[in-house]
Amino acid sequence: MKRTALAALTALILAPAVSQAAVTVKGSDTMVILAQRWAENYMKKNAGKKVQVTGGGSGTGIAALINGTTDVANSSRSIKDDEKAKVRDRFNVLPAETAVARDGLAVYAHESNGVTQLTLAQLKSIYQGDVTNWKAVGGADAPIVLYSRENSSGTYVFFKDNVLGGEDFAASAQTLPGTAAVVNAVSKEKNAIGYGGAAYAKGVKEIKVVGQDGQAYAPSAENVKSGKYPLSRPLFMYTRGKPSGEAKDFMDFCLSGEGQAIVTQVGYFPVK
């Protein structure tokens, strides 16, 4: 009886640990394709090692890091102070931040759209619903259809903080689950505007954004690297404390020459 109880207790305690055999990577939808490529190449190179990659948004990834259900959280925004405190309260260690790539946040429009550039102030007016017609920003006389991301998305948070100054989106902005969905919607709606990772901009037009020097810049590698393009951001991996074990091996691969070459192939910008 005692042995049975002991075995049951041991199984209960060890069960979660056993289920962690693979390195789990969860979070940013912007980073999901990049992380999948990294994982595929890492597993090819290291037979027997397993990396599971899922999206859901940066907030979802960080929430999973806090509740212990992922080893690595991908995030296209910096972790917030209250999220750091939650990791510390639960695991008694601070989250470690590792920048693994850079991204230019592109503004998408339909290929037929005549608008070629926008200022950050114009973008803010459009996404807050103050400007509702393309004519007001130099385009055709047509209503602007707004596409945005869900609030669990790091892309959403970055856009809100850096374009809207932390203020709310217009209620008419339609939220879509993933940058690919935004690109797809914009490619089909001639009056649409959307935003997301530059790497996803296929079949849509990238609108140039006016930088601090008054010049309009596209989210190219050169402009992102030089900092002239005003909407660029680092992409992070977060771990509970310093990366260790299998997670560290995987992250070391992401930051290696081979891993950073994959960054370029996918359409982002290397950090090394």
Add this chain to the structure above:
Amino acid sequence: MYARTVAFLAAMALAPAVAVAQEAQPSAPAAAAPAAVPTTDPAVLEGKVDSLTEQYTETKLDVAGLKKIKFSGYIQARWAWLELATYGITGSLPPDKDNFYIRRARFKTVADGDWTQFTLQIDAVPSAVGLKEAYATVKLPAGWAIDAGLQLMPFGYEVATRSSSDLDLLERSLVSVYFLDGEYDTGVSARGKLGPVSLRGGIFNGNGIKAAAGRDNDQLKDFIARATVDFGFLTAGASGWYGKTINYSAVVNGGHVTYDRVRAAIDAQLYLDLLPFGGTYLKAEYMWGKTGIGSANGAAGVALGRAASGGYGILGQNVGPWNQVAIRYDTFINHSVDISGATNTKIKQLNEISGAIHTFIGSGGKFSVAYYHPTYGDKGAAAASDPKADRFEAQLQAKF
């Protein structure tokens, strides 16, 4: 979710048109029949899309409103063993002997408005359903806020910052229980941040939720405040409490005596990333004060105006993502009252060493065991150093 909703609405709206189109095909040879209105008429479709967009926007606003209401809570089911337990028809009440019992069954609702916030927390256990938090918040510029109502006392690390669901052991330290038992009090406080320093302080009844059904025993109010600084790997806090209480249950020289009800506390927490299998932490807190909580009147009057002090140190270690161990040394000195409750044994200091193991189960579950071994540090000649009052607790917690 939104995409699914839109897809569903689109399917619902377009279904009749599709059905008409499908039914129209077999009847096509009947040339005499009047031509059906083309279901792919752009104007009709545009109208449907506009209608769906309107419904979608309305639904989105409704959902956004619901997202401002947040529910949380936890249940702690516990079994306890007490070395000191006595059995019989006049035996101790739970948890003072071997027993299963519900330590906490909390349900909290927070509703966020533009400028205000509603917070209500209820604790439902078989003996009673009690109100633990009920306060209204007004949000001020720069992240400051004012809370008015029944709320956590802004004092001490264990009470002001740690939920009962996240304690390092399964119970708070001896000195915290003596000065801050019940953890909640009624009053009005302000909170906000200045750089790395978080501040919270205000005016409270000062007698805690457990005394007089949460009401004050006198007309005097207490000022309670806490400042916390956060450097990431190191956090520290200082707490202060200044107030007085009147003992209306005793007449001395034709009047009632007013006593000091004061406390001061300091605490620090150090988080170290030393070992590859999890975080290591050290925590310590020291507290001094006069007049224990809820001891303003009547039988507890022996504690009025009397000084007490104590503190604890905790060493903890996470073992992988799912396990955590903690050891605490705890000491409490009642400077002028016999701590054992007996008379003339002169036992004024109680020390306790305790340990706990926590195993986290998924995102909301936790199974914990804890053992406590108290000893007398300052005993009278006739008293043993071991009061034979060890305790063991096993607890399963579910939190959402």
